[in-house]
Amino acid sequence: MSRWAHMVHGLRRLVCAVALGLCIGPVLAHAASPLKVQELGPDTPAFTVTEGVESLAETGPGAGVIPVIKGARGAFSAHDLNQRLALGRDRAVWLHLRVQRSAETSPDWVLNVPIPYIDAVDFYAVDSHGNVSAQKAGDTVALSRWSLPSVYPDFRFVLRDTRPVDIYLKIGNYRGIEVPLRLATVTEREQQRTLELVFCGTLLGSLVMLLLWCALRYWESHDAAQGWYMVYTLLMMLVSAQAMGLANLWFWPYTPGWADYASVVLPLLGVGTSTLFLRHISATEVRYPLLDRVLLWFGIGCGALVMMEWVVSREVAATLHGIYFLAGPLLALFTTVHLWREGGPLGAWLFAAYAPQGLAVLFMAGQMLQLFPVAWQSRYYMIFAVTLSIPLLLHALTLRSQQRLSVSGRARASDTQDALTGLLVRDRFLAHLHHAIARAAHERSPSAVAIIEVANYQHIQQQLGLTVAEQCLLRAVVKLHRVLRDVDPAGRLDIARFGVVLDGVASREAFNERMVGLIASGLIPLPGLHPEITLHFHIAAVVLDEVHPNPDTVLDELGELLEGIAPRSRRPIRFMEPTHTMPAPLEPDSGFSSEPEAAEETPPAQPSHVPSQRIPQPMPMTARQTGAPLTQFQDTVPGALGPGQ
Structure with a gap:
């Protein structure tokens, strides 16, 4: 029995020794392995710390760096900088690293934590003689207390000799974060x-x-x-x-x-x-x-x-x-x-x-x-x-x-502009027309008034439908805008009739120069439409230097003149003619007897509703007096308009 008892007792001691070794082995191994020193040499003027850092968690109010250095707050453990620090309102983490420079390296170095929103970072550098230098930074610290004002915590320290220096950082933040550390010489850091x-x-x-x-x-x-x-x-x-x-x-x-x-x-x-x-x-x-x-x-x-x-x-x-x-x-x-x-x-x-x-x-x-x-x-x-x-x-x-x-402009213009063509509605155009006639009468301002009609619109609508007819009408408006200036008012008077006021037009020749281009452009087939379609423009106009029309009836008079143009007419432009008056016969002076007769023959004043008052002009030689054919004295359009006019 004694032999077996000794064997059991020895086996028990062996198991205890193995268990004790497994428990304290890592601690002894950590205690035996020294902290890796960050070598600061001339070949590495700036680098990011990736290893050789220890951490120590601290809960509650801190006691300063001295108890931490002496180990009163516990032992440091190896820390991976890629891991998130367990931080909070009452929790802080100490980081410890050791640096050593070579003899050829500058003694002035900077350690920075490139996180602008970090709450607080306390920096402590402990040299070989035990001297401690402290600095503070973070967005909960006034900038006046920063040793090196910057966009994020920067700490400058001096390595007076080549012996190792221990650096302690106390990190405080309201939530856990990963804290990168960068070391650089002062010159490199300034760059x-x-x-x-x-x-x-x-x-x-x-x-x-x-x-x-x-x-x-x-x-x-x-x-x-x-x-x-x-x-x-x-x-x-x-x-x-x-x-x-x-x-x-x-x-x-x-x-x-x-x-x-x-x-x-x-x-x-x-x-x-x-x-x-x-x-x-x-x-x-x-x-x-x-x-x-x-x-x-x-x-x-x-x-x-x-x-x-x-x-x-x-x-x-x-x-x-x-x-x-x-x-x-x-x-x-x-x-x-x-x-x-x-x-x-x-x-x-x-x-x-x-x-x-x-x-x-x-x-x-x-x-x-x-x-x-x-x-x-x-x-x-x-x-x-x-x-x-x-x-x-x-x-x-x-x-x-x-x-x-654009939408609001179209909404505002709905009362003044035609929805299909964008031209002025009839009432607005009449206001411009009255103003132009008044200026011509009082200021002698040259201008012309015209009604332009797409003569074959009804034929296009009957043959090709309303959609194609409206497209042709829009093309006609585009062609009309090409011969008008920005200051020339234009309005839609009927389905295919447009009214225009041409400022600065003092003669029929000037008017014809513009309208010939409009008529010629209408005879060009419209692109994209099959079969080919041309637009036939008929124009009735009045030059205000020749005739002073009644603004209330001028559109009706021009409309009657326009209806007199045949569909295939070679004269698509017609003008309102001035009234020709005969000279009064000369009678011998017979004293006072002729005055009452002259008074009786004076016509009454013409009311405003009667047709236009024509400006009296001297009687020209008529066709009957000269024996010439009537066609020589009719209006013609200068320039060849081509076939189909």
């Missing part, structure tokens, strides 16, 4: 800062120029949409400046509380405002009422989320913010893709504007929800996408404004 500031300044300067351009457009047009877009551009500029860290550096360096709060508030307002702007410019309330309500309430919801941190804990609010940032771009992309597939003119521009910034915001939201790893360079892409979207959205807004102005 990096210069490049970053040039890039960020260029983008921010572009936004400022766009803001000024929007202000000028609003000042010129007084359009409310332009004014609200100016406010939107200003908000996007603040969002970009906050994301770059320039807002904390330039705009509110001495208000750390607002600087910390603005990192959340401004992006929320940016996403909500972008959604509301998309709703406004795409006019979803008419075609997609359900989508319109979703966009409206989603955009307004950013205001409630801004106040969320005062109601719930900041960690819960951060999760809700991440969900909002994730849903906003998805909703915008869905809307723009839907509009693009419809083939509208705005769909492609809206998609080009919202797609790049939507992808950037999606990636940032994924980082907040711990779906993607933290990439500090992604904010530069987001800023570039936002800057690119501003002019694209401005162009889309311009197109939308032009469409709305």
Whole structure:
């Protein structure tokens, strides 16, 4: 029995020894393995730390760096910088790394944490003699307390000799994040800062120029949409400046509380405002009422989320913010893709504007929800996408404004313009006609009045239908506009009759020069119509230098003159002729006896409703007196009009 008892006792001791080795082996191995030193040599003037970092979690109020150095707060453990730090309102994490420079390397170095929105970073450098130098940075720390003011925490330290120096960083933030660390010499870091500031300044300067351009457009047009877009551009500029860290550096360096709060508030307002702007410019309330309500309430919801941190804990609010940032771009992309597939003119521009910034915001939201790893360079892409979207959205807004102005202009012109041809309605044209005749009578202003008719319109309608006839009528209006000036009023008097007032026309020859071109263009077959169709124009006109017509009856008189033109007439232009008066016979002077007779022969005054009063002119030689044929004294159209006139 004693032999078996010794064997069991020995086996038990062996099992205990193995178990003890398994338990304390990793601890001893960690204690035995020294911390890797970051070698700072001339070949690596700037690099990102990837290994050789230890971490220590701290809960509750901190006791300073001395207890941490002495191990009173616990032992450090190896840390992977690609892992997210477990941070919170009452939780902080200490990071420890050891650096050592070579004899050929500059003693002045900078360690930076390229995260502008981090709450607080405490930097401690402990040299070989135990001397401790401390620095602070973060958006909850006033810029005056930063040792090196920058867009994100920068800490400058000096390595006086080649012995190792321990660096401790206390990281504090309201939510867990990944913290990248970069080391660089002072010279190299200044070059990096210069490049970053040039890039960020260029983008921010572009936004400022766009803001000024929007202000000028609003000042010129007084359009409310332009004014609200100016406010939107200003908000996007603040969002970009906050994301770059320039807002904390330039705009509110001495208000750390607002600087910390603005990192959340401004992006929320940016996403909500972008959604509301998309709703406004795409006019979803008419075609997609359900989508319109979703966009409206989603955009307004950013205001409630801004106040969320005062109601719930900041960690819960951060999760809700991440969900909002994730849903906003998805909703915008869905809307723009839907509009693009419809083939509208705005769909492609809206998609080009919202797609790049939507992808950037999606990636940032994924980082907040711990779906993607933290990439500090992604904010530069987001800023570039936002800057690119501003002019694209401005162009889309311009197109939308032009469409709305065109619709409102057509609505306002519905009472003054013909719906089919766009010419003035009869009442409006009569007002221009009365004004032209009054000017000709009182100011001797030369002008002419004409009625132009498409003589074969009824034939085209009977043979080819109403649709083709209306197309021909529109082609006739286009041809008519080519011979008119912008100041010449034109109106639609009947189905195929148009009235025009030609200012500055003092003779029949000047009138014929214009109308010959109109008649000749009508004889050219209209393109795209089969069989070939030509337009036959008939014109009746009056030159106001020759005749002063009655404005109330002149259109009827010209209409009668127009009806006298045969369909196949070779004289498609007719003029209203002045009245020819015979000279009074000469009688010998017989004292006072002739005066009563002259008074009796004086015709009564002509009322305004009678036909036009013609200007008396000397009696020309008539055809009967000269013996010439009548055709020599009839109106002819100068120039050959070609066959079929």
